[in-house]
Amino acid sequence: xxxxxxxxxxxxxxxxxEFARKGIARGRSGVAVEYADGILFLADNPSATxxxxxxxYDRVAFAGVGKYSExxxxxxxxxxxxxxxxxxxxxxxxxxxxxxxxxxxxxxTIFTTQMKPYEVELLVGQxxxxxxxxxxxxxxxxxxxxxEQGFVAMGGRADDLNxxxxxxxxxxxxxxxxxxxxxxxxxxVEEKPSEVAHIEAAVLDRTxxxxxxxxxxxxxxxxxxxxxxxx
Amino acid sequence: xxxxxxxGFPSASYPLGADPSFFDLVRATESSGPASTRAAxxxxxAPRVPHGTTVLALKCAGGVVMAGDRRAVEGFTIADERIDxxxxxxxxSAIAIAGAAGQxxxxxxxxxxxxxxxxxxxxxxxxxxxxxxxxxQMIRGNFPMALQGLVVVPLFAGFDERHGGGRIFRYDVTxxxxxxADYHSTGSGGIHARATLKKRWRQDLSVEDAVAxxxxxxxxxxxxxxxxxxxxxxxxxxxxxxTITEAGVVAVPEETVRAAFERIVGA
Numbered sequence: 272x273x274x275x276x277x278x279x280x281x282x283x284x285x286x287x288x289e290f291a292r293k294g295i296a297r298g299r300s301g302v303a304v305e306y307a308d309g310i311l312f313l314a315d316n317p318s319a320t321x322x323x324x325x326x327x328y329d330r331v332a333f334a335g336v337g338k339y340s341e342x343x344x345x346x347x348x349x350x351x352x353x354x355x356x357x358x359x360x361x362x363x364x365x366x367x368x369x370x371x372x373x374x375x376x377x378x379x380t381i382f383t384t385q386m387k388p389y390e391v392e393l394l395v396g397q398x399x400x401x402x403x404x405x406x407x408x409x410x411x412x413x414x415x416x417x418x419e420q421g422f423v424a425m426g427g428r429a430d431d432l433n434x435x436x437x438x439x440x441x442x443x444x445x446x447x448x449x450x451x452x453x454x455x456x457x458x459x460v461e462e463k464p465s466e467v468a469h470i471e472a473a474v475l476d477r478t479x480x481x482x483x484x485x486x487x488x489x490x491x492x493x494x495x496x497x498x499x500x501x502x
Numbered sequence: 503x504x505x506x507x508x509x510g511f512p513s514a515s516y517p518l519g520a521d522p523s524f525f526d527l528v529r530a531t532e533s534s535g536p537a538s539t540r541a542a543x544x545x546x547x548a549p550r551v552p553h554g555t556t557v558l559a560l561k562c563a564g565g566v567v568m569a570g571d572r573r574a575v576e577g578f579t580i581a582d583e584r585i586d587x588x589x590x591x592x593x594x595s596a597i598a599i600a601g602a603a604g605q606x607x608x609x610x611x612x613x614x615x616x617x618x619x620x621x622x623x624x625x626x627x628x629x630x631x632x633x634x635x636x637x638x639q640m641i642r643g644n645f646p647m648a649l650q651g652l653v654v655v656p657l658f659a660g661f662d663e664r665h666g667g668g669r670i671f672r673y674d675v676t677x678x679x680x681x682x683a684d685y686h687s688t689g690s691g692g693i694h695a696r697a698t699l700k701k702r703w704r705q706d707l708s709v710e711d712a713v714a715x716x717x718x719x720x721x722x723x724x725x726x727x728x729x730x731x732x733x734x735x736x737x738x739x740x741x742x743x744x745t746i747t748e749a750g751v752v753a754v755p756e757e758t759v760r761a762a763f764e765r766i767v768g769a
Contacts, residue, residue: 347520348511350622355512373510380507
């Protein structure tokens with residue numbers, strides 16, 4: 272029988288939180304912004320193939336920052352949950368709330384019972400038939416969930432980024448304006464010029480047919496970023 | 503006694519990495535399993551369900567045309583005159599069903615989810631070859647049911663995005679998979695439809711001509727086979743026809759099918 276020294280729970284949680292925060296702060300940030308036709312996800316990502324933003328189900332998308340292997344694990348678990356739900360019940364019964372709750376449960380258990388907490392932050396978004404029905408959930412490394420509206424930032428510089436987004440955000444932004452606003456905000460907090468090749472962006476677009484998720488291609492992003500903002 | 507953090511999620515065991523198969527996931531997570539995988543414990547010999555249907559696929563310039571009649575039969579009774587037997591499997595392939603309707607539509611639904619699941623987990627679509635093989639494995643899973651009389655033998659066709667052009671695959675009850683060079687038809691009226699296809703099919707038919715050939719073949723089959731429904735102009739019932747090209751799986755509008763039918767009968 273192994274002997275474990277007593278560590279007060281406050282200390283344990285403080286240490287783990289600090290560890291997770293440090294890990295997340297080393298990585299880059301990501302944002303989600305509601306725009307006229309849906310929800311835009313945008314992240315700083317130099318890789319064109321290792322995605323931070325992905326499709327979960329018809330109306331639900333996922334974005335993660337932090338340690339790739341860990342949020343990829345969670346992403347695949349989310350896709351499994353969504354597909355199984357949709358197959359067992361109906362396609363409309365798969366919601367961001369279900370997925371966010373499952374992530375919250377998983378991360379909370381990992382935070383308290385595993386050797387080390389996951390160094391990740393997640394966003395789960397669902398586009399509704401009208402802007403009022405959009406849903407955005409922000410899930411932290413310890414499993415805490417927040418229900419957000421309009422815009423949300425995650426990652427090490429989330430506070431600065433939220434400040435930037437607050438200044439630029441308006442209801443019913445056009446997609447191009449939302450992309451420019453979000454990429455400018457990211458570039459500002461990362462303190463480097465925004466490079467199109469380092470932006471990963473995707474939308475949940477309610478005007479699309481069944482599968483609302485669509486990635487914005489490099490060419491599309493370049494055109495948007497180069498263009499002048501509309502008046 | 504640490505709690506599995508992922509206990510809220512379905513899981514599938516896999517040697518390394520994530521298993522991108524939804525079919526495996528369903529089998530692993532549901533103790534009862536999808537109907538098609540647990541046929542063996544059906545104790546009684548189910549009545550033999552005749553697969554009254556005609557579905558066909560033929561290659562044309564830039565893709566494939568797939569079509570099916572609209573009739574479902576239960577013995578000597580017409581169960582339905584409006585069912586659709588041609589389904590999009592994903593954005594670039596379609597599946598036409600012949601056989602026991604309940605089993606067949608379930609396999610279609612599972613197959614559609616399978617393709618989308620793979621695409622999401624892997625971030626990349628399966629090759630057309632991969633899709634055809636996967637479907638073969640799923641039909642093989644249904645083999646015990648087939649022995650009970652619930653036979654499912656679909657046609658699968660798609661646009662091969664990596665090599666260009668349309669391809670057609672046919673299946674047998676054991677999950678055997680054969681690629682067809684030009685055209686194929688299956689179901690109780692398949693043999694009659696094939697006679698028409700043999701006469702009418704040419705290399706590089708235009709999409710419009712291929713649609714006309716498909717409608718003619720189905721019409722001929724409906725004249726020879728009681729279980730194959732012909733067009734019913736008075737009730738606006740016409741065969742379902744889909745084109746599968748680089749542009750995706752597109753349903754041919756009813757007016758076009760009606761016009762093709764009217765040209766054939768000289769109305």
